[in-house]
Amino acid sequence: MIIKRIYMENLFSHRKTEISFDRGLTAIVGPNGAGKSSIIEAIFLALFDSGSQMSHEILRTGRSKRGIVRIGANGALIILEFEVGGKLYRVRREYDADGGSLLHTLSEVIGDSERVLARGVSDVTKYISKILGAEDPRIFTSTIFSRQDMLSQILEMPPSERKSKILSLLGLKDLEEARDLARETANKAERILGELSSYEANLKRLREALVKDREERQRLASVLEAEVRKVSELETRRDEIASRLGVLERILEISREIETLERAERDVKDLENEIREVDTRLGLLKSVGLDLEAVRKLSTAYRSSYECIKREEQLRKKIKFYEESIDRIRLEIYSESIRRDLEDLGIDPGLHPDGILAKLEGLIDVMARRLGEIRGLLDMYRKLYEIKPEGNKCPFCGRDLDLDTLSHISEKHKLEIDRLEDEEKRVRSSIEKAKAARSRIETGLRELKNHLEKLEESLRELEEVEKCANNGREICVSLANKLRNIGYQRSLDAECQELLEGIEGEVRRLIERREVLEKRLxxxxxxxxxxxxxxxxxxxxxxxxxxxxxRENTSYSALKASLERERDKIQGEIEALRTRIGVIRGNIEMLDKSIREREQEIASIEEKIRKKPSIENALKILRVLEKKILGGEGLIAQMLTQMVIKALEEEVNRSLETFSREFTVEIESDFNINIKTGSRGTLSINSLSGGERTMLAIAFRIALAKILLGRLPSIMILDEPTQNLDVENKSRLFDMIKEIAGSLDQVIVVTHDEEIIEKADKIIRVAIENGVSRVYT
Incomplete structure (x- = not known):
């Protein structure tokens, strides 16, 4: 990756700044507060803006982008061009005055044209990460891109945080998700085994029920004989019951009349209470201006605004369609085929369409005149060719000529005719090509003008419709506030019209309910x-x-019901006994059917239970994967940790050797870093000088980048790497940065130290003038 150009408008303290970057070491130099780091932050923001998920590694303001826009400006713009794999890309990000996202696009630049690859904040960032070969932007901000004060961040972390960060960059989350999937599958297997256990219990119950069904079938056969003896005993009891039922009928009739009168007394009191409750509810609604007439007026007003809201949605869709059509038409006007035809005709395709049309008109006119001249000459030479000489005399001047001369003149005329016919074909083809190009451009311009007019008309209408739609939204907000004020219990998340209709219906129902209650009262x-x-x-x-x-009974209804049940039971038993044999046979048939169904169900359950051993074996394997193999502490994670430690240690020490450092590092299993020296033994990082710590941080970032990206990075960006260093260590650090620049394609350093000037391939100076950053190259 190579940074080629950045343009910043109203970003931080920059009003309008454009910088081109070259390969090698580029130093951005200036005093503190001049706006140097803002250039680096603009690069990070253009590459890695992730909306609300921003981190302090990318932007000093973190998730909030409110502070990125220059004070007093209406918005900000960043355009960044970078090269990857021989392709040039251009990312454009626009923000409003509060730092909110507006237009975000990523394009591939091909000659003078662009091909849009992605739109929107997150989609652009995802596409850039894909181009750079790593989906997580933290890989870059943790390695080759360093903001101010963050160069040594990974060294200053506690070992546990360092381990967690590096492993998360390597995709430890995937192992956690795999463990969760194994756990979920194992839990499902346990649920299935639980179900099989319930099947086993059910199997026992079914077998017991089958035995009972068979016993019941045998019992029914012996019941029939005993039923005949009951008939005479039951008839005597039936007649005694009939006389008592007559007395109870009169008592119950009187009791019902008493109950009706007592119920009427209670109803009067209940209805009076219910009317008071309805009046209370109606009064509550009326207290916030929601009587029936007011609600109907609100519904009428909102229905009018609702049409505006729907029209607003339709207009926004039309505007989007016209804007997309305009982009398409413009691309068609400058299509590759038209550009080739114009170049073939000798016309610059980069001219304005009106200029191209004028050129085409002039060219068609010139070629048309030339075509007329060619046809006139053809006609003349054909006539000359057809004239036959008389004897040896010239057919034009009458002089005597020899046969060779006459033959030469005739052949010359024939050659000129052939040449003119070829030229006529070429000119006619060019005229047709020019007319076709003119027609396509004129058609495109007419269609473009038509869509532009319709777009403007839709925008004007949208402005008017928005006012009407906003009235409806104000009605909704006011209604919701009123309902909250009176503790409205129904959901306020419904559509406003639905809510209005619900309130109107409730008020109307309350009024109607009161009228009904008055009548009932x-x-x-x-x-x-x-x-x-x-x-x-x-x-x-x-x-x-x-x-x-x-006198011994307190409930006459129960007594009457009991006697009626007994009478009916006796009568029923008398009648049932005559047909009991048929009923018993029917019961036996039902038992036979039940026995068959239970036998089939038992066979089905036994088939399911036979699968239990294989499920138990699978469960054991899944639990091993969950508890020992997968996850952040599993075997795979442990192996990955050891591999990363070994590779990281080797790459860091290789870089330290390249930088001619007199110490090496040893990374322990918990990611604690020890310093190994020949003379002083094993030391902690805190024993290093500021310059050595900075050099180790750079070596650590390069090594981590090689591991995470699978290759040596082509670029490194360092923001104020010499902070807190003395003069000697600054000089040594700049020497090391120069060495790094020799092995990478591009190194960009932001610093307020002038010592770097003699080592840099390109110097970019930044100064603050009247509160605005100025850039000088």
Whole structure:
């Protein structure tokens, strides 16, 4: 990857800044606060903007992009061009005044044209990560791209955090997901085994039920004989019951009248309470201005605005269609075939379409005149060729000529005719090509003008419709607030029209309910008669005195029902006994059917249970994968950790050897880093000087990049790598950076130290003037 160019507009302290980058070591130099680091942040933001998921490794403001736009500006723009694998890409990101995302595109630049590859914040970032060969942007910000104060971050982490970060970059999450999948599958297998256990219990129950069915079938055969003896005993009891039922009928009739009068008394009280509750609810709705008339007015107003909301959606779809059509037409006007035809005709395809049409018109006119001249000459030479000489005399001047001269003149005319016919074909072909190109461009321009007019018309209409639609939205917000204020219990997430209709329906139902309750209250009051109630109670007392058997019973309905059931039962048994044999036979047939079904069900369960051993074996394997092989602490993760430690240690020490450092590193299994020296033995990182720590951080980042990307990186960006270093260590660090630049395609360093100037291949100076960053190359 090579950074080629960046353009920043209203970004941080930059108003309009454009910088071109070359291969080799580029130094961005200037005093603190001049806006140097803003250039690096702009590069990171253009490559790795992930919307709300931004990290401090990419942008100083982290997730919030509010501070990236220059104060007082309406928005910001970044255009970054970079090269990967011989292809040039251009990413464009636009932001509003608050740092919110507007237009984001990624294109491949092919000559003077662009081919759009992705649109939208996340899609552009994903496509760039794919081009760079790593889907996680943290791979780059943790290795070859370093923001200010983050160069040594990975060295300063506790070993546990360092281990977690490196393994997460290597895709440890995939092992966790695989373990979760194994656990989920094992749990499913356990559920199946549980179901099989329930099948086993069910199998036992079915077998027991089968035995009982067979025993029941045998029992029914002996029941029939005993039933005949019951008939005479039952008839005597039936007649005794009939006389008592007559007395109970009168008592119950009186009790029903008493119950009706008492119910009417209760109904009056209940209806009065219910009317008060309805009045309370209607009053609550009315207190926030939601009486029936007000709700109907709101519904009418919202229905009018609702049409505007629908029209607004339709207009936005039309506008999108026209904009896409305009882009398509413009691409068609400048299509490759038209460009080739124009180049064949000697016309620059980069001219404005009107200029191209003018050129085509002039060319067609010139070629048409030339075609007329050619046809005139052809006509003349054909006539000359057809003239036959008389004897040896020239047919034009009459002089005597020899045969060779006459033959030469005739042959010359024939050659000129052939040449003119060839030229006529070429000119006619060029005219047709020019006319075809003119027709296609004119058609495209007419269609483009038509779509532009329709787009403008739709935009004007959208502006008017939005005002109407906003009125409807205000109605919805006001309605929701009113309903919350009165503790409305129904969901407020429904469509506004649906909510209005629901409120209107509720108010209407409450009003209708009150009218119904008023009518019922009048009816209940008309049924209540206290004097009649006293008379009926006295009559019941007289009946009980004359029938001693009633005094032991408190529930006449239950007694009557009991006697009726007994009477009906007796009558039913008498009638049933005559057909009992048929019923018993039917029961036997049902038992036979039940026996067959249970036998089939038992066979089916036994077939399922036979699969249990294979499922148990699979469960054991899945649990081994879950607990020992997969996951962050599993065997695979442990092997991966050892491999990474070994590779990282080798690559870091190789880089330290390249930089002529007199120490090496040893990385322990918990990712603790030890410093190995010949004379002083094993030391901690804290024993290194500031310069040595910075050099080790760079070596660590290069090594980690090679492991994560599978190759030596082509670029490195360092923001203020000399912070907290003395003069000697700064010089040594710049020497090392120069060495790195010799092995990488591009190194970009941001620094306020002037010592780097003599080592850099290109110097970019940044200064702050009247609060605006200025760039000088």
């Amino acid at each position: 009048r009816d209940a009051r008309s049924l209540y008669d206290s004097s009649k109630l006293d008379s009926l109670r006295r009559e019941i007392e007289e009946i009980i005195k004359s029938n001693q058997w009633l």
